[in-house]
Amino acid sequence: MFNEFFKSKKNIVMVSVLTVLLIALVVCSIVVRAGEGNCPDCGGTGIVECTGNENCEYCQANVTHSNSCGTCGGDGTMDSRYFGTFMSLAAPIIAIVLALITKEVYSSLFIGIVIGALLNASYNIPKTIDAAVSDGLIEAVSGTAGIFIFLVILGAMVILVNKAGGSKAFGKWAQKNIKTKVGAAIATFILGVLIFIDDYFNCLTVGSVMRPVTDSHGISRGKLAFIIDATAAPICMIAPISSWAAAVSAYAPEGTSGLKMFVTAIPFNFYSILTLIFVVMIAVMGFDYGKMAGVEFKAQTTGDLGAIEAEDKNDGTSENGRVLDLILPIVVLIVACVVALIYNGGFFDSSSEYYLDFIGSFGNTDATVGLPWGSIIALIFTIVYLMCRKAITFKEAMDSIPKGFIAMVPAILILTFATALKNMTGLLGSDVFVDNLLGGAENLKVFLPAIIFIVACVIAFSTGTSWGTFGILIPIVLAVFPAGTVLGTIGMSACLAGAVCGDHCSPISDTTIMASAGAQCNHVEHVQTQLPYAITIAGVSFVSFILAGVLTLAADWVAYLAIPASIALLIGTLFVIKYLKNKKAKQL
Numbered sequence: 001m002f003n004e005f006f007k008s009k010k011n012i013v014m015v016s017v018l019t020v021l022l023i024a025l026v027v028c029s030i031v032v033r034a035g036e037g038n039c040p041d042c043g044g045t046g047i048v049e050c051t052g053n054e055n056c057e058y059c060q061a062n063v064t065h066s067n068s069c070g071t072c073g074g075d076g077t078m079d080s081r082y083f084g085t086f087m088s089l090a091a092p093i094i095a096i097v098l099a100l101i102t103k104e105v106y107s108s109l110f111i112g113i114v115i116g117a118l119l120n121a122s123y124n125i126p127k128t129i130d131a132a133v134s135d136g137l138i139e140a141v142s143g144t145a146g147i148f149i150f151l152v153i154l155g156a157m158v159i160l161v162n163k164a165g166g167s168k169a170f171g172k173w174a175q176k177n178i179k180t181k182v183g184a185a186i187a188t189f190i191l192g193v194l195i196f197i198d199d200y201f202n203c204l205t206v207g208s209v210m211r212p213v214t215d216s217h218g219i220s221r222g223k224l225a226f227i228i229d230a231t232a233a234p235i236c237m238i239a240p241i242s243s244w245a246a247a248v249s250a251y252a253p254e255g256t257s258g259l260k261m262f263v264t265a266i267p268f269n270f271y272s273i274l275t276l277i278f279v280v281m282i283a284v285m286g287f288d289y290g291k292m293a294g295v296e297f298k299a300q301t302t303g304d305l306g307a308i309e310a311e312d313k314n315d316g317t318s319e320n321g322r323v324l325d326l327i328l329p330i331v332v333l334i335v336a337c338v339v340a341l342i343y344n345g346g347f348f349d350s351s352s353e354y355y356l357d358f359i360g361s362f363g364n365t366d367a368t369v370g371l372p373w374g375s376i377i378a379l380i381f382t383i384v385y386l387m388c389r390k391a392i393t394f395k396e397a398m399d400s401i402p403k404g405f406i407a408m409v410p411a412i413l414i415l416t417f418a419t420a421l422k423n424m425t426g427l428l429g430s431d432v433f434v435d436n437l438l439g440g441a442e443n444l445k446v447f448l449p450a451i452i453f454i455v456a457c458v459i460a461f462s463t464g465t466s467w468g469t470f471g472i473l474i475p476i477v478l479a480v481f482p483a484g485t486v487l488g489t490i491g492m493s494a495c496l497a498g499a500v501c502g503d504h505c506s507p508i509s510d511t512t513i514m515a516s517a518g519a520q521c522n523h524v525e526h527v528q529t530q531l532p533y534a535i536t537i538a539g540v541s542f543v544s545f546i547l548a549g550v551l552t553l554a555a556d557w558v559a560y561l562a563i564p565a566s567i568a569l570l571i572g573t574l575f576v577i578k579y580l581k582n583k584k585a586k587q588l
Helices: 009-031 086-102 105-120 125-143 145-164 166-177 181-194 199-216 221-230 243-249 258-265 270-285 291-302 324-344 358-364 367-388 394-427 430-437 443-463 466-480 486-505 510-519 523-551 557-587
Strands: 047-051 064-068
Touching: 086 105, 086 394, 086 466, 105 125, 105 394, 105 466, 125 145, 125 394, 145 166, 145 199, 145 243, 145 324, 145 367, 145 394, 166 181, 166 199, 166 324, 181 199, 181 221, 181 270, 199 221, 199 510, 221 270, 221 291, 221 510, 221 523, 243 258, 243 367, 243 466, 258 486, 270 486, 270 523, 270 557, 291 523, 324 358, 324 367, 367 394, 394 466, 443 466, 443 486, 443 523, 466 486, 486 510, 486 523, 486 557, 510 523, 523 557
Parallel strands: none
Antiparallel strands: 047 064
């Protein structure tokens, strides 16, 4: 068995890297013994001296006194001697390095969890297992069970709608009513934007629906794959009612609204917003560049769209589907989720401070409860509606549920491991260490969002997963920036935007692969044609994050000027690229 394992160069590299990292971990463990288990906040005394801090909850300003330390509970010691030290970041750092080298996120995250548990238990093996299982994995599953339910229901609804022929019917309708190439591209974009509930749902639907439409207007399959990819993860990352919103909400610190944290980060999510604008601008301006220009020219002049296989006319979907079979379930899903979210936030509770306050109740809600609540209603409605229409049988409806679960297994695994890793870093006090480290570098923090964006891009590109990326980085970002500040919001946006950008560019990303499959084009060609576009948007986003961070030095509200500035910069960049392209064409 071992001989077979070590025949693979990838396995040899992974074992070698892991060995080096473990040796480094042991060396660092010997060197870093700060406090020897003493609490970093009180130095082991169990007492914190208050010097009249006006924010002290125990006294009024200008009154000096002592309090029992809240970090250690007053006993002066921590469970781990590495609490609040550099070693608190060892687990996510090792997970990141392994993911970058092996390009395998599941094992990398799991190893990070185990190492975090080892450090938390100070190498006591029984305590390590208990920490990894109880505080890590079990806590992660119990804390995100609502998101798992939501993901499974989404997967089932995708299967149901496609089986009933709703997607195919919409495609036939669009083919009859769309007359121009620009119209076909914009219609594909609009459908992608409307299916914002989940990126899997998006990729599984838009490709099959719009292929006949884009084919009839000579749009290459590479271009179709780009539009699908550009309206999958980016739109989900700025839609409050989506599986991505629920996943990000799961990483919110205790006592804060995860959905509110997600919503406030939307305006500064430059990559996602600019990607959507980019798709429209390219379609309206009527030009392409890079490798995309080549495949589009070939499609227009020779009719070779770059399709890799013929359409399957006997794919098992109903031929009696209607456009309403696609639209109605999506509308019901959105409405039901919105009602469920504000209900959970106290909108209908007369005793709540958010009674009949839509904005307040939406910010006060728990997405892990509201989204499953609404999606269950939508699933029941969809099953009953499609059965009454005789589009599917009861057996087909029930078969869709386990199939939906299978489709969402990768997302569920990543979410579980990433949350467990977050729990380990929390137990080790990574937020305490990072906060102390950056306490004297306030002015440098304005450049951190741009750096976070690049780091997230690299991790997501190398691992092929945005969920795993923001699962690793969000706890660190929350520790770096003060809670509730505009700069903290920009930092969170940079983390999420970078995760989407890297995922968008990565050839091993699940959404990139599904976009290729949805468009039925060569996967390598999709990656090559999309990369220049993604890099252009990433460059503008990087500059925008620098601008937004610097503007916070003037005032928090001034940072919002970076939003229109980023849009203007992107549009200007496209006009410059088109001008240079036309100039080069005239010289030939």
